[in-house]
Amino acid sequence: MIGNKIGYQANLTKLPILLMAALLCSIMPSNFMVLISAGFILAHLYKLSLFCAVVALIVFLLMFLLYFRFSPKDTIAVMLTPMCFYLSIPYVMPIALGLMGTPASIVSMSFGIIVAFLVNYISGNATTLTGSQIEESAVQFRTIISELLSNKRMWVFIVAFAITLAIVYVIRRMSVDHAWTIAIIAGSLANIICLLVGDMIYSTGLSFLGVIVQTIISILLLMVLQFFAFNLDYTRIEKVQFEDDEYYYYVKAVPKVTVSTPAPKVKKINVSGAGKDYRGKDRGE
Template identity: 30%
Template sequence: MQTMIAVKDWIKGFYGKYDMIIEIVVKFAVAFAALKLMDTRLGFWDLFENPFVIILVSLFCSILPWGLETTVLAFCMLASVYKQSMEIALLLGAFLLIIALLYYSFHPGDPVVLVLTPVLLALKLPCILPLIVGLTGSFVSVIPMACGIIIYYLLGYIKTAPEIIALDDMSIADIPAKFKNVIEGIVENKEMWAVIAIIVAVLLIVYLIHLLPFAYSWYAATGVGTLIMAVSGILLDTPISVIGAVLALIISAVYVFFRYDVDYKRTDRLRFEDDDYYYYVTAIPRISVKKFGGKNKKKDEDY
């Protein structure tokens, strides 16, 4: 345990020192994964088949703020879809515009969730995000997460149903039918709704449990979230696998370990009073090691 805490402190120090570079690398990795997903899931635009182009666009994205990076990736996706079908690109553009106007106009904090959700779904790891966002973000992040799932399935639908989408011999009069087919194809996708329901439910449960005032509530929230996800994933026949859920649990546990550094063994329960109130205070100290391999420093030792 001592070593783990020391490693954690070292990593924290390392991040503090090189945070700018690490952020650029993370942004590059997210953009690269998203563009690669577009290529494998869509593959309509020859330009994205060239890895050099993907690297160049990812490099450009890595120096942008998250909001702008998401916008650039959205335009790349629209351009890629446009190559296959103008109507679907219009539909997708309308969907993205609605998200931007209704959600991001007053909650601009989490555009990365919208990008990461389809990427993690493609990597068969959709369980990670609801656990981590439930622990750190706000519960309204369910909206970009649900939109990310819809985008993922819409891209998949374009790939799996080209006969509905790319009918070259269609006349202008058939365009409404094309729209109707795509909308019905998406709305009637039971798997998509099941994934949305599971991920939204897990995020809300994790968010609520981690707020409860009991020891190890963060770990309990991740455990319960994983269990619900694994069971419902199997029952509802979705791409959420047990292995994926367990992997998500491990990643979330590591994340909790780094983020939530409290020592429940040294919990103090205090009671004091003034003229107006009685105070019942539970004080839980943080744990840290000052130097790598050094002794566990109690932060309250001065008192």
């Protein structure tokens, strides 16, 4: 995906290089994926422009300082957020992280959004950013920084996704039936409302129809996630109460949905001839 979006360094788009990088990511710790992806992006941007690479390096350094401080285990959030923007299904991320992550995932998700918008801006303005007059001065550096910081659409996404993640996280931890389903629907509605309010205030140019369609696709994907990660049988809920010397305990137990396998049946054949040999005679004869 990095090569398709900003494949300025042709050597890094070759299949053997990509396979070696994938092999390293498969055997190294999960955070290595973040580092090698950042390295690939910096290499591509350096081929385009030194100032583009410097801006990306500053963003990555800030990301690493905050990411490794608050949510060092959220590799998936950092990696999947830009990927979902690339695949036009970004609204799945805040809800999925609210279901399976923690509030600290907001930090990783926010940096994923920033990286996605940075790469998209550089990709869409590559011709301008490599102009000879701009290349010789620091104007290019200021241009990229100002465009990134003043991108109202990016900040609307960050705020909306953070609110959505928090709402989903609170609801899915409630002791109510179908908590995950309620959290998915509530998070989707909250995300739509936040994005549309932000669009009306800051004129970000979001398509209302596009938001609705992508949200519906995200809900379907999240239902698949729920099936594999949190599939419960609410028809067999049990409530238990017990106590010890210091506390009373009220426990609500909801069993997981399991696929019952039939017990194997052993069928005996030729039981009546078990005491005879193959000629029908008794073994004693």
